[in-house]
Amino acid sequence: MNNALKIFAALVLSTALEFPALAQTGDDSLFVTQVSQKAISGLLNLQKTDGPLYNGEMHYPHPKFKNGGHASFINSSYTKGTIVYDGLTYKNMSVMYDLIRDQLLLLNADSSGGIVVQPEHVERFSLHNHNFINFKPGTVPKNIAPGYYDLLYEGRITLLAKRVKKVTENVTQYIEKEVEQTVSYYLLKDSVYTRIKGKQDIVTLLNATQKENQDYIKANKLDFNGNREEAFLRLVSFHDSLKQ
Numbered sequence: 654m655n656n657a658l659k660i661f662a663a664l665v666l667s668t669a670l671e672f673p674a675l676a677q678t679g680d681d682s683l684f685v686t687q688v689s690q691k692a693i694s695g696l697l698n699l700q701k702t703d704g705p706l707y708n709g710e711m712h713y714p715h716p717k718f719k720n721g722g723h724a725s726f727i728n729s730s731y732t733k734g735t736i737v738y739d740g741l742t743y744k745n746m747s748v749m750y751d752l753i754r755d756q757l758l759l760l761n762a763d764s765s766g767g768i769v770v771q772p773e774h775v776e777r778f779s780l781h782n783h784n785f786i787n788f789k790p791g792t793v794p795k796n797i798a799p800g801y802y803d804l805l806y807e808g809r810i811t812l813l814a815k816r817v818k819k820v821t822e823n824v825t826q827y828i829e830k831e832v833e834q835t836v837s838y839y840l841l842k843d844s845v846y847t848r849i850k851g852k853q854d855i856v857t858l859l860n861a862t863q864k865e866n867q868d869y870i871k872a873n874k875l876d877f878n879g880n881r882e883e884a885f886l887r888l889v890s891f892h893d894s895l896k897q
Contacts, residue, residue, distance in 0.1 A: 752818035815836065
């Protein structure tokens with residue numbers, strides 16, 4: 654069953670529940686007509702508003718992973734988020750971000766599963782208080798691969814995070830699958846993205862305020878080993894606040 658039929662079936666079911674009294678009268682033809690007309694109306698309204706978002710393929714769930722691991726960003730539950738799709742903003746959508754397949758998922762109308770939002774139409778999306786931007790093939794800046802990136806900071810310079818989860822297998826008596834997450838960081842300065850791995854990389858790139866940066870790192874005890882993301886974010890924000 655394709656997505657449109659699934660959505661229509663869900664609308665038929667929900668509509669039928671709205672007419673219990675009519676169903677009890679025994680007039681089957683009138684009941685079917687009323688339900689069909691209301692369901693069709695609902696489907697047409699959906700197509701006029703959120704319909705394009707539901708044109709993607711069905712998402713196939715991942716197998717269970719060891720130790721409660723999951724494929725998604727933050728957690729494996731759908732949460733309310735916003736999607737900018739072909740220039741239109743859709744708010745309060747039930748979404749999830751699959752980090753293994755780099756796919757933005759939208760909960761189906763009947764809540765039976767997820768639909769992969771077509772990435773070529775997505776400009777950006779947000780969930781869990783994080784904003785993601787989409788670099789599409791053919792428009793990707795140098796040193797950046799296509800895909801979704803977490804926009805951590807945007808000012809005179811920009812800080813991005815690329816979050817990826819990979820599946821590893823451990824073969825004993827059974828095949829156990831685990832999920833490992835990696836995060837790569839990129840700094841946009843002077844129209845060029847550069848990958849940064851640690852303190853030395855970012856300090857070198859922000860050399861215009863080197864003394865101030867070193868004083869700030871020391872005073873605030875920034876930990877580039879234990880909490881790189883927070884350290885990167887705080888230093889970039891501080892650097893951007895200085896007059897240059």
